[in-house]
Amino acid sequence: MSEHGDSRARARATTDIELRHLTRTFGEIRAVDDVSFVVGAGQLTGFVGGNGAGKTTTMRMIMGVLAPTGGEVLWEGRPITALDRRQFGYMPEERGLYPKQAVLDQLVYLGRLRGLSGAVAKASVTAHLERLGLAERAKDHVEKLSLGNQQRVQIIAALMGAPRALVLDEPFSGLDPAAVDNMADLLREHTSRGVPVLFSSHQLDLVERLCERLVVLAKGRVVASGTPDDLRATSVARHRLVLSGDAGWVRGISGVHAVDVEGRTALLEIIEHGAERVLLEEALRRGEVHEFSPQRPSLAQIYREVTA
Amino acid sequence: MSTIQQRPEPGRTGGPGSTATSATTGAPSGSDGLGVTGGTGGPGGFAADGQEPAGDGRPWVIVAVREIVVRVTNRTFLFSTLFTLVFIAGFAAFSAWQAGKTTTYTVAVSSAEGTRLVEQAVASARTSSDTVVITPSTVAGEDAARSAVDRGDIDAWLHETTSGWALTSGDDVSLSLQTPLEGAVRDAALDRNAAAAGLTVEALERGATLTADRFDGQTTNRGFVQAATFAFALLFFMGVLMFGQQIAASVVEEKQSRLVEIIATAIPLRALLAGKVVGNSVIALAQVVLFAGVGLVGVSFTEWSSLLPGLSTAVVWFIVFFAVGFFALACLFAVAGALASRTEDLQSTTSPLTTVLMLVYFASFALSGTALKIASFVPILSVVTMPGRIIAGDAAWWEPVVALLVMAAFSAGTVLIGEKVYRRSLMQTRGRMSWKQALRTAD
Numbered sequence: 001m002s003e004h005g006d007s008r009a010r011a012r013a014t015t016d017i018e019l020r021h022l023t024r025t026f027g028e029i030r031a032v033d034d035v036s037f038v039v040g041a042g043q044l045t046g047f048v049g050g051n052g053a054g055k056t057t058t059m060r061m062i063m064g065v066l067a068p069t070g071g072e073v074l075w076e077g078r079p080i081t082a083l084d085r086r087q088f089g090y091m092p093e094e095r096g097l098y099p100k101q102a103v104l105d106q107l108v109y110l111g112r113l114r115g116l117s118g119a120v121a122k123a124s125v126t127a128h129l130e131r132l133g134l135a136e137r138a139k140d141h142v143e144k145l146s147l148g149n150q151q152r153v154q155i156i157a158a159l160m161g162a163p164r165a166l167v168l169d170e171p172f173s174g175l176d177p178a179a180v181d182n183m184a185d186l187l188r189e190h191t192s193r194g195v196p197v198l199f200s201s202h203q204l205d206l207v208e209r210l211c212e213r214l215v216v217l218a219k220g221r222v223v224a225s226g227t228p229d230d231l232r233a234t235s236v237a238r239h240r241l242v243l244s245g246d247a248g249w250v251r252g253i254s255g256v257h258a259v260d261v262e263g264r265t266a267l268l269e270i271i272e273h274g275a276e277r278v279l280l281e282e283a284l285r286r287g288e289v290h291e292f293s294p295q296r297p298s299l300a301q302i303y304r305e306v307t308a
Numbered sequence: 309m310s311t312i313q314q315r316p317e318p319g320r321t322g323g324p325g326s327t328a329t330s331a332t333t334g335a336p337s338g339s340d341g342l343g344v345t346g347g348t349g350g351p352g353g354f355a356a357d358g359q360e361p362a363g364d365g366r367p368w369v370i371v372a373v374r375e376i377v378v379r380v381t382n383r384t385f386l387f388s389t390l391f392t393l394v395f396i397a398g399f400a401a402f403s404a405w406q407a408g409k410t411t412t413y414t415v416a417v418s419s420a421e422g423t424r425l426v427e428q429a430v431a432s433a434r435t436s437s438d439t440v441v442i443t444p445s446t447v448a449g450e451d452a453a454r455s456a457v458d459r460g461d462i463d464a465w466l467h468e469t470t471s472g473w474a475l476t477s478g479d480d481v482s483l484s485l486q487t488p489l490e491g492a493v494r495d496a497a498l499d500r501n502a503a504a505a506g507l508t509v510e511a512l513e514r515g516a517t518l519t520a521d522r523f524d525g526q527t528t529n530r531g532f533v534q535a536a537t538f539a540f541a542l543l544f545f546m547g548v549l550m551f552g553q554q555i556a557a558s559v560v561e562e563k564q565s566r567l568v569e570i571i572a573t574a575i576p577l578r579a580l581l582a583g584k585v586v587g588n589s590v591i592a593l594a595q596v597v598l599f600a601g602v603g604l605v606g607v608s609f610t611e612w613s614s615l616l617p618g619l620s621t622a623v624v625w626f627i628v629f630f631a632v633g634f635f636a637l638a639c640l641f642a643v644a645g646a647l648a649s650r651t652e653d654l655q656s657t658t659s660p661l662t663t664v665l666m667l668v669y670f671a672s673f674a675l676s677g678t679a680l681k682i683a684s685f686v687p688i689l690s691v692v693t694m695p696g697r698i699i700a701g702d703a704a705w706w707e708p709v710v711a712l713l714v715m716a717a718f719s720a721g722t723v724l725i726g727e728k729v730y731r732r733s734l735m736q737t738r739g740r741m742s743w744k745q746a747l748r749t750a751d
Binding site for chain 1: 365367370371374378382561564565566567569570571572573574575576735
């Protein structure tokens with residue numbers, strides 16, 4: 001895609017979803033506490049956090065299913081309306097469909113409720129069914145489908161008819177690896193036309209692989225947000241040291257935190273600048289250094305740090 | 309998508325040209341009909357911001373149509389409807405056949421006097437009903453009569469005893485045979501006794517008649533009124549219970565599966581409720597009209613066909629009352645569905661409604677006099693009791709009109725409150741709510 005086309009598409013298509021100080025309390029419990037972040041147009045934003053961190057509550061408030069106790073959601077720089085949301089694709093956390101209605105019929109019904117004409121809805125649903133390998137199940141009742149296939153039908157319900165934004169709660173759970181890739185491709189097609197996509201997931205490796213940005217939620221608050229590299233920058237650098245002899249002595253070096261020592265290998269955090277010099281000199285005095293390398297922290301590691 | 313083409317907004321994005329833009333820039337693998345490349349206003353998707361939705365049809369109509377289609381294509385529903393129709397038609401046909409059937413009796417006699425009595429009985433039977441034929445047959449005496457009855461050649465033996473006449477049979481004598489013979493024997497005896505006393509039968513019977521009538525000159529059939537009221541009560545009770553439970557089940561189905569969250573982001577919940585109530589009311593009403601129509605045709609074949617005009621008026625009123633009353637009840641059943649969080653909760657959330665329905669059902673038989681008169685103005689109760697009074701002929705023309713207005717007001721109020729409770733409780737996913745809680749909860 002050319003730069004020109006990209007910027008044109010972005011200017012034309014959509015804007016960001018902006019959350020400002022969004023708060024929701026249930027009785028005494030603050031499920032979501034002053035959450036602010038932006039789901040950028042054309043960006044795949046991952047939403048991570050443990051169980052009960054407030055992801056679903058936040059998404060429900062974006063979609064207007066739940067009223068916020070405080071704060072607001074902006075779309076095109078103004079408070080979002082029901083008519084805006086009508087053109088969003090939404091996938092709730094707990095899923096279900098009409099068990100006794102044919103796949104095609106109920107998807108077209110849901111499309112028409114969202115304001116698509118019958119013909120447009122049908123064309124879009126049919127194309128998606130083919131794409132996800134469900135074309136020959138179009139006339140089957142949903143209850144006859146496997147759980148994985150029901151999940152695909154749910155995905156179509158959210159993606160059909162070129163929605164202007166996507167809010168997906170755990171869209172990848174229950175999918176096999178091939179379907180995950182398929183789904184990821186589909187989502188990228190939507191972001192490439194400038195649509196903001198927010199999706200939550202427990203699978204951190206997946207989020208790392210797919211997302212341009214991520215937002216980490218813990219106990220109802222945003223504890224980190226930005227690109228994966230932004231998040232890595234805030235993390236303490238780790239180094240792996242492999243020696244010819246036992247590495248137990250590294251625990252005694254000041255300015256260095258030994259995260260893990262096992263035989264001749266040690267995983268270290270350099271807390272004081274310059275401590276690595278002392279460490280290496282001591283190591284060379286004691287024997288050979290086979291490896292001393294910086295470790296790129298995994299998202300899982302960063303996640304553990306920020307939510308700790 | 310015509311909305312967009314008619315109203316392109318200059319300087320705004322999302323006009324008809326947008327499709328071309330993204331097509332030429334070649335969005336990756338999106339030109340396969342998924343609607344991905346359609347931009348915001350292309351043929352693949354939604355209208356541009358702020359514009360009317362591009363779909364065809366109002367949301368509540370789309371919901372109502374789905375409710376109807378799902379219901380009408382449901383096999384259980386079709387079978388139960390068909391079964392009820394066959395039952396009504398079968399019952400009418402049976403009554404008609406029973407009424408139109410000609411029964412022939414052969415009565416054995418042993419004397420000329422007996423033959424004369426039988427002939428007289430035949431004549432009187434013919435004037436009262438044309439479905440009984442009696443033929444005499446002569447036998448020698450008791451033994452011959454007994455063996456003829458045993459063989460099935462004759463139905464009974466008419467013979468003289470010391471105190472009068474006796475009709476002897478192998479089993480109980482049928483009333484439709486006994487009654488005309490009794491009349492004939494009595495007439496013959498009266499004739500003879502009157503002549504012996506030098507009088508005529510007419511002189512003897514003068515002043516011995518009793519007729520019953522009403523001040524308003526109406527003629528009614530009490531059994532018929534009761535039967536019709538029972539039919540109304542049954543139709544109402546069955547219809548509301550069946551469709552009410554269906555509405556509640558379909559609401560909780562959406563709530564339990566969280567489909568309602570997807571629907572709620574697309575259309576106002578008010579439209580969802582309206583669609584459900586209207587859709588189910590249409591089918592419920594169609595079913596009642598069908599049953600009532602078949603029932604009326606059935607009645608026209610029975611001995612009650614002369615009462616058909618009065619009955620038809622009452623049936624029309626019943627259907628109007630049913631429609632208005634059902635609307636309120638449908639809304640309440642939707643609320644009952646919204647209060648539940650799982651299908652298993654339905655029994656407890658619908659029980660206040662089923663209790664009220666049971667009361668209506670029993671009140672329609674139990675009430676009479678002033679109580680019935682009052683009941684015929686009480687909403688929901690009036691659905692059954694007012695048409696009953698119309699058939700009985702003791703309702704002035706304005707009474708059903710007033711009762712209907714009272715119920716319409718009640719229905720309107722119920723729908724307004726019901727809509728609020730429905731909205732409040734539908735998004736509550738944490739367990740079952742009580743009716744009281746739902747009324748208190750804020751939005």
